[in-house]
Amino acid sequence: MKKTYKKTSIISRCASDLFLPLACVFGCYVVLHGSTSPGGGFQGGVLVASAILLVYLGYGGWGVKHSFNEHMLHSSETVAEIMYVVIALVGVFTGLNFCVNFVFAGQQVDTSILMNDAVGYHVMAGITCLLIMMLSVLEDDRDETTKDKEEDAA
Amino acid sequence: MYDFMYHFPVLAIMVLFLGAFIASLVGRRNAVIRNAVVLIAMVTSLVLILSLVKPILLEGQTITYWLSNWEPVGDWAIGISLEVDALSLFFALIVVVAVFVSGVYSFFYMDRDDSLVNYYTLFSMLSGSVLGLVLSGDLFNMFVMIEIMTFTAVALTAFRNTYEGALEGAFKYLVVGSLGSTSVLIGIALIYSQMHTLNLAQLAAMLPGYDSPVTIIAFAFLFVGFGSKAFLFPFHPLAADAHAVAPASISLMISGVLTKCGVYGIIRLAYTVYQNVDVNVMNALKSVCNPMNANFVQYFITGVGVVTMFICVTMAFNQHNFKRLLAFHSISQVGYVITVIGLGSALGLSAGLFHAMNHTIFKGLLFLTAGAVQHATGSLDLDELGGLSKKMPGTCALFLIGAASISGLPPFNGFASKWMIYQAAFQKAGETGNFFFVVVCVAALITSVLTLASFIKVAQSVFFGQLNPKFAKTREVSLGMRIPMWILAILCVVTGLFPDKVQQWLLAPATSAAMNAAGYIDAAMGQGYAASFSIPSFQPQSIFLSGAWQPVMWLLLLVSVTLAVCIVALLGSDDKAPAISETNTDTPADPKYESFFSGEASVYSQVGGSDLFWGFKHNWRHYFSFMHNWHSGVVNDYTLYGAAAIAVALVLCVIFL
Numbered sequence: 001m002k003k004t005y006k007k008t009s010i011i012s013r014c015a016s017d018l019f020l021p022l023a024c025v026f027g028c029y030v031v032l033h034g035s036t037s038p039g040g041g042f043q044g045g046v047l048v049a050s051a052i053l054l055v056y057l058g059y060g061g062w063g064v065k066h067s068f069n070e071h072m073l074h075s076s077e078t079v080a081e082i083m084y085v086v087i088a089l090v091g092v093f094t095g096l097n098f099c100v101n102f103v104f105a106g107q108q109v110d111t112s113i114l115m116n117d118a119v120g121y122h123v124m125a126g127i128t129c130l131l132i133m134m135l136s137v138l139e140d141d142r143d144e145t146t147k148d149k150e151e152d153a154a
Numbered sequence: 155m156y157d158f159m160y161h162f163p164v165l166a167i168m169v170l171f172l173g174a175f176i177a178s179l180v181g182r183r184n185a186v187i188r189n190a191v192v193l194i195a196m197v198t199s200l201v202l203i204l205s206l207v208k209p210i211l212l213e214g215q216t217i218t219y220w221l222s223n224w225e226p227v228g229d230w231a232i233g234i235s236l237e238v239d240a241l242s243l244f245f246a247l248i249v250v251v252a253v254f255v256s257g258v259y260s261f262f263y264m265d266r267d268d269s270l271v272n273y274y275t276l277f278s279m280l281s282g283s284v285l286g287l288v289l290s291g292d293l294f295n296m297f298v299m300i301e302i303m304t305f306t307a308v309a310l311t312a313f314r315n316t317y318e319g320a321l322e323g324a325f326k327y328l329v330v331g332s333l334g335s336t337s338v339l340i341g342i343a344l345i346y347s348q349m350h351t352l353n354l355a356q357l358a359a360m361l362p363g364y365d366s367p368v369t370i371i372a373f374a375f376l377f378v379g380f381g382s383k384a385f386l387f388p389f390h391p392l393a394a395d396a397h398a399v400a401p402a403s404i405s406l407m408i409s410g411v412l413t414k415c416g417v418y419g420i421i422r423l424a425y426t427v428y429q430n431v432d433v434n435v436m437n438a439l440k441s442v443c444n445p446m447n448a449n450f451v452q453y454f455i456t457g458v459g460v461v462t463m464f465i466c467v468t469m470a471f472n473q474h475n476f477k478r479l480l481a482f483h484s485i486s487q488v489g490y491v492i493t494v495i496g497l498g499s500a501l502g503l504s505a506g507l508f509h510a511m512n513h514t515i516f517k518g519l520l521f522l523t524a525g526a527v528q529h530a531t532g533s534l535d536l537d538e539l540g541g542l543s544k545k546m547p548g549t550c551a552l553f554l555i556g557a558a559s560i561s562g563l564p565p566f567n568g569f570a571s572k573w574m575i576y577q578a579a580f581q582k583a584g585e586t587g588n589f590f591f592v593v594v595c596v597a598a599l600i601t602s603v604l605t606l607a608s609f610i611k612v613a614q615s616v617f618f619g620q621l622n623p624k625f626a627k628t629r630e631v632s633l634g635m636r637i638p639m640w641i642l643a644i645l646c647v648v649t650g651l652f653p654d655k656v657q658q659w660l661l662a663p664a665t666s667a668a669m670n671a672a673g674y675i676d677a678a679m680g681q682g683y684a685a686s687f688s689i690p691s692f693q694p695q696s697i698f699l700s701g702a703w704q705p706v707m708w709l710l711l712l713v714s715v716t717l718a719v720c721i722v723a724l725l726g727s728d729d730k731a732p733a734i735s736e737t738n739t740d741t742p743a744d745p746k747y748e749s750f751f752s753g754e755a756s757v758y759s760q761v762g763g764s765d766l767f768w769g770f771k772h773n774w775r776h777y778f779s780f781m782h783n784w785h786s787g788v789v790n791d792y793t794l795y796g797a798a799a800i801a802v803a804l805v806l807c808v809i810f811l
Contacts, residue, residue: 097223
């Protein structure tokens with residue numbers, strides 16, 4: 001790995017490593033239990049998306065740029081939207097109404113759990129895209145010394 | 155009606171949203187697939203809505219669709235519903251036709267822009283949200299759709315962000331449009347706090363008998379909110395700034411479809427939910443002794459409409475940008491619609507609906523011709539353009555049809571609906587004996603005359619007069635752009651020639667649906683629910699037209715006069731619009747322009763269309779200088795006007811209701 005970025009302090013890197021999985025797991029937990037407990041797709045999705053801030057704090061803009069594919073995230077956002085509409089439309093094609101509960105009919109769990117997942121996926125991808133956009137306008141964190149070297153070489 | 159047709163409204167909305175998402179996913183690389191997806195979505199939604207015409211408009215049924223089958227339990231409608239009666243379907247028809255035309259036009263019109271995937275995604279979402287708004291049976295869903303509509307429209311206004319003022323216009327629209335949306339939200343919150351339901355049908359049953367100042371305040375907030383979406387009087391400067399910079403296909407959407415949402419909201423609010431427009435003739439007669447109190451809502455809505463139509467048409471006189479001028483006329487025509495909606499008679503409401511439909515058709519046509527001129531010449535400046543009738547004869551003919559329609563010349567559709575508007579105002583004046591409605595009638599006539607004058611100015615500035623040498627190489631726009639314009643032009647003529655058929659098939663069902671609050675409630679909540687709240691059952695009013703005219707005879711007259719003019723023009727010489735070369739040195743010396751005899755000939759002088767009515771403008775200079783200061787272009791000022799509108803509406807409603 002070419003170490004051309006300004007290293008952040010070891011404390012923030014360790015903290016980032018420690019809390020990153022926690023944030024992701026907790027966010028996914030909130031999404032998956034959205035239909036039965038407080039929270040839901042939106043809140044859980046935002047929690048997962050906030051993991052990008054941990055990556056930024058630990059590894060800087062360089063880390064964010066190398067670990068996320070913005071184009072892929074954008075496509076995932078659209079896929080999640082289509083998923084939501086299709087899940088809702090299945091109700092129509094099973095002969096019932098739009099948005100209707102078609103799996104496990106009559107039980108506690110229903111299509112709202114699937115819709116919650118789609119919303120969570122959508123919000124996760126969308127907020128991550130937004131955060132990447134916002135972080136990319138922050139100042140460049142490349143190492144000053146290497147920058148000078150490059151300029152000298154040029 | 156077949157059972158599966160109950161799904162058509164929700165499918166028509168969702169297919170547009172689905173089209174938006176799929177276009178965004180697959181359309182980033184391949185333009186053909188993207189256009190195909192958008193086209194399929196538009197056509198599907200058009201077909202789905204058209205197939206509902208027979209059961210709903212002609213047979214008078216009402217579709218109530220509960221999402222997820224959450225039907226009312228114990229007379230409480232908590233689930234989300236779509237309720238499609240003839241009024242909703244009437245507006246849905248306007249929406250899908252306008253979306254189809256605008257979409258097909260933009261395939262060819264936007265061919266020089268990049269990142270079109272964003273354009274089509276936003277465009278489909280805008281279409282879907284507008285359709286959702288008019289089909290919704292739930293007040294909060296209407297708000298959600300208004301928000302989607304406002305934000306996509308803002309983004310599309312700023313789509314050509316290289317234009318001067320594009321971001322500025324979009325920013326103004328965003329800030330002041332959000333003020334309107336917030337006003338709607340406050341109204342909804344107040345209603346929910348009192349009524350504990352947001353279903354339109356249940357509100358319609360409970361609100362009229364519920365005497366509380368909170369719901370009256372909510373009415374004021376909702377009215378201003380929907381009015382801001384129709385760009386009524388204090389909100390009109392936004393429309394001009396947004397239209398001038400938006401692509402022409404989006405101008406069609408904003409003027410033809412978004413303003414109709416505001417109109418639909420006001421009709422639904424005043425006629426169905428609050429039922430505070432006095433539709434009963436006996437009450438109207440009774441209230442002569444105390445006109446201010448009983449019929450306040452009528453005076454309020456009509457007054458706002460009259461002010462809007464008059465101020466906007468005078469503002470249009472001073473415009474030098476083609477689309478800014480059209481924007482002010484657009485709001486002026488919406489003012490007509492609002493004026494007659496406030497009259498509260500069946501004739502007035504059907505005249506308003508007819509004019510709303512016609513406004514979408516002819517204003518869409520005019521915006522598309524403006525877009526064609528812009529596409530061909532790259533300019534919208536009225537002082538710069540001129541003499542394009544030789545270069546773009548097809549567009550010129552289409553423009554003349556649109557201009558004749560909007561100015562109310564027979565036999566086009568503008569005359570048919572304006573004729574009904576004059577009669578509605580006149581009959582109302584006769585019934586109530588109130589001088590106010592006489593003023594309304596005269597103001598409507600004067601506005602129509604001023605509209606005609608203003609369009610003479612545009613025709614002179616853009617299509618006739620001298621050709622600017624800069625545009626000597628202008629070519630006619632492609633066939634793909636002309637076909638959508640011809641569709642609208644044919645609709646202009648057809649609805650103008652057969653107003654009685656339009657009246658019978660579209661307007662009469664929609665009018666009785668708007669006035670039939672009891673039917674609307676019973677369709678959603680079950681038979682007898684309205685009667686339990688003592689909502690009076692619907693008594694159809696006969697629509698009586700006091701004047702008669704023969705559209706076909708007028709068409710024959712028009713054709714014969716046009717033929718005569720053409721023959722005279724053909725007999726004459728063919729140099730009506732010569733391009734004047736920049737350097738006149740080759741031509742032999744003309745004694746008329748001898749330097750030391752009569753002064754030098756100017757290089758290029760256009761007889762500016764804006765100079766045609768200099769006398770009028772001179773006489774009205776004090777008014778215009780006042781309006782000049784008023785339209786400051788500062789977003790703070792416009793927000794202040796919006797806040798002032800809310801305040802005035804609140805004060806008036808609290809005092810008089």
